[in-house]
Amino acid sequence: MSRSCFLLGLDGGTFRILDFCIQKGVTPFLKDFLESSAFGPIESTIPTLTPPAWTTLATGRSPGHHGVFDFYTFESESSRMLRLISSRDISCETVWSMANRDGLRTTVLNYVATYPPPEIDGYIVPGWVPWRWMKFGSRPKGLFKDTGIQKDINTKILAYHPDEEAKAIEGYEQEELEPWITLHIEREEQWFRLAGYLYEKDPSELTSVVLDGMDKIQHLCWRYIDPELSPEIPDKKFSNIRNLSFEYYRQVDRYIESLVKLSGPETTFIIASDHGFAPSEYQFGINVWLEEQGYLSWNDRDKQKAGHSASLQINDPASVTLRSLNWALTRAYAASPGTNGIFIPVSGSRGDKGILPQNYDSTRDELIAKLKKAKNPWNNKPLISHIWKKEELFSGPFLNNAPDVTFELLDNGHASIGRNKSSVIRRPHTIGGHERPGIFAIRGPGIVKGTHLDGISLLNVTPTILYSLNLPIPEDLEGDIAREAYSQQWIRQNPPQKGPPTVRQLRSGTAVNETDKLNNEEKEQIKKRLKTLGYFE
Numbered sequence: 023m024s025r026s027c028f029l030l031g032l033d034g035g036t037f038r039i040l041d042f043c044i045q046k047g048v049t050p051f052l053k054d055f056l057e058s059s060a061f062g063p064i065e066s067t068i069p070t071l072t073p074p075a076w077t078t079l080a081t082g083r084s085p086g087h088h089g090v091f092d093f094y095t096f097e098s099e100s101s102r103m104l105r106l107i108s109s110r111d112i113s114c115e116t117v118w119s120m121a122n123r124d125g126l127r128t129t130v131l132n133y134v135a136t137y138p139p140p141e142i143d144g145y146i147v148p149g150w151v152p153w154r155w156m157k158f159g160s161r162p163k164g165l166f167k168d169t170g171i172q173k174d175i176n177t178k179i180l181a182y183h184p185d186e187e188a189k190a191i192e193g194y195e196q197e198e199l200e201p202w203i204t205l206h207i208e209r210e211e212q213w214f215r216l217a218g219y220l221y222e223k224d225p226s227e228l229t230s231v232v233l234d235g236m237d238k239i240q241h242l243c244w245r246y247i248d249p250e251l252s253p254e255i256p257d258k259k260f261s262n263i264r265n266l267s268f269e270y271y272r273q274v275d276r277y278i279e280s281l282v283k284l285s286g287p288e289t290t291f292i293i294a295s296d297h298g299f300a301p302s303e304y305q306f307g308i309n310v311w312l313e314e315q316g317y318l319s320w321n322d323r324d325k326q327k328a329g330h331s332a333s334l335q336i337n338d339p340a341s342v343t344l345r346s347l348n349w350a351l352t353r354a355y356a357a358s359p360g361t362n363g364i365f366i367p368v369s370g371s372r373g374d375k376g377i378l379p380q381n382y383d384s385t386r387d388e389l390i391a392k393l394k395k396a397k398n399p400w401n402n403k404p405l406i407s408h409i410w411k412k413e414e415l416f417s418g419p420f421l422n423n424a425p426d427v428t429f430e431l432l433d434n435g436h437a438s439i440g441r442n443k444s445s446v447i448r449r450p451h452t453i454g455g456h457e458r459p460g461i462f463a464i465r466g467p468g469i470v471k472g473t474h475l476d477g478i479s480l481l482n483v484t485p486t487i488l489y490s491l492n493l494p495i496p497e498d499l500e501g502d503i504a505r506e507a508y509s510q511q512w513i514r515q516n517p518p519q520k521g522p523p524t525v526r527q528l529r530s531g532t533a534v535n536e537t538d539k540l541n542n543e544e545k546e547q548i549k550k551r552l553k554t555l556g557y558f559e
Contacts, residue, residue: 025126026289027466027490029230029483030281031079031133032274033072034237034454035295035461037063039271042249048268049275055282055293060507061463062475064483066297068415068428069361070456073107075296075480076134076232081114081524082484082499086418088114090135092361096423102372104357109135109148113420115496115524117484118142118228123525124493126227129220132180132213133232144226147216149234153181170219179212196259199243203266206235207273214277221284227491229285233277235270240299243267244454248301251452282465290466290490294483302435302455304398304448306405308356308364309438311445315392319351320441349375354389354426356439363425364389386411386426393429398446405446407432431455464504466490468512475506485518494521 043049044056067074067085069092077090085091095111097103112135118128122143130136132149137159139146146161156177157166166177210233217231245251246264256264282291312318347355352375354366366386367376377385396405408430416424431437434455438447462478464486465471481501488495489503497520505513 025491026225026227026285027229027292027487028281028285028289029228029292029294029487030278031076031230031232032236032293032295032461033076033232033234034240034297034299034456035293036240036298036300036457036459037461038299039240039247040461042247043268043271043275046268048271051275051279051282055278055465056463058471059291059463059465060469060471060473060475060504061461062478063298063459064294064462065477065479066456066458066460067480068410068430068458069363070297070430070458071360072237072296073134077112079294079296079480079483080116080118080133080230081112082117082481082496082501083114084416084418084481084500086416086421086424087500088112089420089423091363091420091424092358094358094360096372099422100372102357102367107135109138109140111135113526115526116140117487118144118230120484120488120496120524121228121491121493124491126491126493129217129226129229129231131217131220131229131231132234133230144228145220145224147180149232151181153178156181170223171216174219175215176208176212177216179209180216196263199246199263200266202242203239203263203270206238207270210235210270210274210277214280218280218284221281228487231281233274236274236295237299239267239270240454242453244299244301245452248452251301288467290464290469290487292483292487292490293461293463294480295460295462296480298457298460299454300434300457301452302431302433302449303452304400304433304446305435305438305442306431306433307438307440307442307445307447308362309440310442311396312354312356312364314445315389317352317354317389319348320346321348349373353377353385356425356437359436359439361425362429362431362437364427364429366426390427393427398432400446400448404432406430462504464507468508468516470507470509473507475504477506478504489516489518492516494519496521496524498523 040049040052044053067078071092073093074085074090077088078084081088089111090107093107094104095107097105118130119140119142121128127144128142129145130142131147134150136146137148137151137155139148139159139161145165148156148159151159160166171177213231213233221229243263246260247267253260285291309318349367352367354364356364366382367373368379368382369376370379390409393406393409397403398405406429410428412421412424412426412428415428434457462475479501482504485495485499485501485503495518503518
């Protein structure tokens with residue numbers, strides 16, 4: 023049985039757009055790849071957000087077990103302070119660690135929450151970090167001093183450039199989107215070159231590479247690439263942005279073709295996304311709505327003109343706190359725009375301010391009832407499509423870190439947490455928002471070509487990777503292999519092996535060591551990147 027696997031992550035990949043690209047001949051190799059693979063939609067996590075989703079894919083565990091719910095996490099069990107997550111907040115063993123324990127080497131490129139770098143046998147270049155973090159957080163140490171890398175790869179493009187990425191959100195003019203798209207085409211090219219160089223020079227049995235430009239482009243350029251939104255006679259500027267956007271997909275198709283050929287026919291090749299995408303036309307200001315409903319109150323000294331965000335402040339080290347709330351009068355609040363989650367402060371838990379513990383259930387039930395009735399004044403449709411209590415959605419040792427109430431918007435977006443002019447604002451242009459169905463395709467030994475898969479979730483990916491490597495599947499993983507993708511004969515001849523539980527990872531309780539802290543410029547870089555994508559205000 024094959025003992026090599028290549029996982030290509032396409033952040034935000036969605037069949038809504040890729041099907042159109044295939045029909046129009048933009049991605050001819052992807053068309054051929056799907057015809058020779060088993061493929062279908064993959065169900066993301068709730069919340070439908072990059073860190074918890076990619077972490078679930080790489081651990082085979084849900085957020086309540088791995089501990090990652092957002093780009094942020096609480097500083098401690100007793101604090102309302104938030105900080106940016108790091109690799110030390112992942113409490114479950116990753117698939118590359120599992121492979122290492124069984125003697126296989128791994129390569130991990132551009133994966134979220136891989137800084138500080140975990141100890142692995144192989145190569146790692148962290149994603150979502152400034153250049154200094156990337157340089158010193160890559161393994162083996164001194165990786166970027168490799169003469170081949172220095173010669174053929176512009177490694178500084180791998181780290182994000184906040185000034186360029188911020189342009190699109192600060193101005194959001196058509197002419198500012200073209201350099202944004204070009205930047206991501208260039209960046210994906212460098213990740214592709216790095217992956218190919220390492221694979222040819224010193225291949226690992228398990229290689230994981232994430233290309234994240236698809237998510238970035240779809241967030242801001244959705245109205246240009248969604249065929250349902252295209253005007254009958256687009257003007258020149260519209261056509262230029264649309265064509266450049268599809269050039270990105272064309273280049274990614276070329277990268278996929280090269281990596282598939284490089285890895286060889288005996289390698290199991292998996293393409294997966296962390297979530298999908300869908301159009302979003304409205305912005306829901308959850309904290310404004312909570313204030314309107316009498317659940318939230320701002321400090322008088324922090325009151326600002328309507329339309330200005332006053333909720334989040336950055337503190338050292340990369341900490342985020344809700345300084346602007348009057349905790350004595352606040353019964354519910356949203357701390358982050360990414361999770362669409364609401365916290366209910368309870369006296370004696372994360373501070374002395376909050377509702378009495380005995381009033382928790384009634385307060386939450388009342389809040390949920392009001393959320394169900396919330397309407398969009400622009401079209402009189404419900405604002406919210408799904409609502410969950412935390413115990414309905416999450417289980418595991420980190421249940422207390424989860425929002426007390428989590429909701430999904432009918433409009434596919436992330437709720438705003440700032441002090442907007444009203445609780446519902448119509449966006450000037452349609453943008454891309456996250457939806458749960460992403461993409462999954464697997465090709466290699468034992469796979470039945472052309473099989474359409476249903477019921478696949480991110481929890482199935484780690485077991486499937488381990489199975490493709492002929493490794494035992496730990497008994498505490500929450501998902502199974504993607505059995506429908508394989509022929510019954512293959513399963514009979516290569517029965518999945520059950521293995522002992524994963525090795526527990528201990529949370530450090532702190533974001534990073536003193537030597538890992540960000541300087542002020544790097545904090546601003548991360549803030550700008552999250553702001554660009556709507557995860558920070």
